[in-house]
Amino acid sequence: MSLAVPPGASGLRADRFVADATGMSRAHVQRLIREGLLTRDGRPLRANVPLVVGDRLELEVPDVRPAEIEAEEIPLRVVYEDDDVMIVDKPAGLVTHPSPGHAGGTLVNALLALGGPETYGGIGGVARPGIVHRLDRDTSGLLMVARNDRAQASLMAQLKARRVKKTYLALVAGEPPAAVGRIEAPVGRDPRHRTRMAVVPGGRPAITAYRVRERFGAWTLVEVDLVTGRTHQIRVHFASIGHAVAGDPVYATGDARRGPDALSRLFLHAWRLDLEAPSGGRLIRVTSPLPPELQETLESLRAGIGMPGRRGESGRTNRAAADRSGLA
Numbered sequence: 001m002s003l004a005v006p007p008g009a010s011g012l013r014a015d016r017f018v019a020d021a022t023g024m025s026r027a028h029v030q031r032l033i034r035e036g037l038l039t040r041d042g043r044p045l046r047a048n049v050p051l052v053v054g055d056r057l058e059l060e061v062p063d064v065r066p067a068e069i070e071a072e073e074i075p076l077r078v079v080y081e082d083d084d085v086m087i088v089d090k091p092a093g094l095v096t097h098p099s100p101g102h103a104g105g106t107l108v109n110a111l112l113a114l115g116g117p118e119t120y121g122g123i124g125g126v127a128r129p130g131i132v133h134r135l136d137r138d139t140s141g142l143l144m145v146a147r148n149d150r151a152q153a154s155l156m157a158q159l160k161a162r163r164v165k166k167t168y169l170a171l172v173a174g175e176p177p178a179a180v181g182r183i184e185a186p187v188g189r190d191p192r193h194r195t196r197m198a199v200v201p202g203g204r205p206a207i208t209a210y211r212v213r214e215r216f217g218a219w220t221l222v223e224v225d226l227v228t229g230r231t232h233q234i235r236v237h238f239a240s241i242g243h244a245v246a247g248d249p250v251y252a253t254g255d256a257r258r259g260p261d262a263l264s265r266l267f268l269h270a271w272r273l274d275l276e277a278p279s280g281g282r283l284i285r286v287t288s289p290l291p292p293e294l295q296e297t298l299e300s301l302r303a304g305i306g307m308p309g310r311r312g313e314s315g316r317t318n319r320a321a322a323d324r325s326g327l328a
Contacts, residue, residue: 001153005055014038015047018059023132023156024123032059061123061149069098069127074110079142080286084151084278086130089288090143092265096134098127107131111145120145121152132156133229138249141168141270142288146278154278159229165274168224168234169213169290171267171297172243173256175220176212183208183237187230196250197232199240206230208237216301219246219260223271234268262300264293 003021005012012020015033019026029038029047036044037060045057074094080087088107090096095106108129111120120130123146130145132155144164146152158164188203190196207227214221220243224234235251238244244252246267247259259267272287290298 001059001061001149003057003059005051005053005057007053009051010053011050013047014045014049014051014057017051018057020160021157022059022123022153023158023160024153028123028125032061037061069108069112070104071112072104072109073113074105074107076107076110076114078114079288080284082147082277084147085155085275085284086145086147087273087284087286088143088145090135090140090270092138092140092291095137096143097131107143120147121149123149123152123156133159135270136232136235136266136268138266139168139268139270140288140291140294142273142286143270144273144275151278155275158276162227163276165272166226166229166270167272167274168226169269169271169294170222170224170234170238171246171259171263171294172220172222172238173246173252174218174243175215176210176222176241176243179212181210183210183241185237185240187233187236197230197236199236204228204230206233206237208234214298214302218255219301221298235266260297260301262297267294267297269294 001022003018005017009017015026015029018024018038019029032038033045033047038045039058040055077089078086079089090107097108098104098106108127108131111129117126117129122129124131130147130152132144132146132152135141135143144155146155155164184207185199186201186203187197187206188200190198191200205228209225209227210222212220213223226233232251235245235248239248239251244256246252246256247263248266249257269290270288272285274283274285277284
């Protein structure tokens with residue numbers, strides 16, 4: 001992979017420039033540099049070397065090694081596919097990639113059943129063939145998979161530059177006062193519970209935008225734009241403003257944790273993806289309808305079942321809005 005240093009990048013450290021240019025994590029770039037795989041004029045570079053305009057770097061990304069992860073026949077719905085990108089509709093309950101405690105039964109195991117590791121990009125490592133982002137286990141919806149290294153680098157760079165638009169549908173507790181809102185609060189490890197995230201001083205900057213779709217008194221359906229992509233960001237942000245995502249077993253409490261009577265899982269769904277095709281630059285837009293169990297929850301709320309909030313005229317207005325939006 002060849003990288004030219006453009007105006008404006010002069011003086012940047014080699015590892016920082018390569019991470020920004022490729023979308024790879026800085027830690028992964030530093031590992032490649034330590035292995036001597038980043039060169040300038042044929043000579044290996046150190047991570048902290050400042051660059052100058054006109055430098056041409058060569059980065060060697062190792063070929064995908066045979067994966068030790070076993071392919072598993074797990075039902076997987078592919079909603080879009082071309083030579084560069086596959087977009088799958090991940091069901092709730094499916095972990096994205098192997099991790100401690102989840103060696104099998106993951107999306108990666110399912111992907112390997114559709115094709116060997118050479119079918120996908122290898123930049124993310126053996127355990128994450130083609131993976132460029134993830135969804136929480138309890139979140140359903142759209143997830144991108146790269147079919148080759150060039151596509152993977154492109155998608156990772158788009159994510160880092162915030163050029164991929166990820167839109168979710170969530171049911172939250174209560175009634176956010178504004179029809180349109182934006183939550184800006186840093187997210188990091190919860191100092192009291194290290195397995196959880198929280199809004200904390202010194203956390204990573206995080207931005208979540210939302211629009212109200214339907215109000216049900218005790219619950220509100222919102223359309224959420226994930227501007228940044230921090231771990232558990234949507235769940236943490238809405239809990240921090242007193243409107244936790246319905247059915248959230250980690251960040252919600254009381255009625256919000258239980259959710260409406262008809263709800264059996266976290267009501268969070270990755271509904272739409274907008275991205276630039278790695279080849280040709282055309283727009284790819286894919287949507288995923290709500291899974292049946294979430295759609296049934298909405299229908300129950302619209303009918304006033306299991307809903308302690310008010311309905312009346314506002315309920316009829318909400319249903320009309322849903323019909324126009326295609327969620328009914």
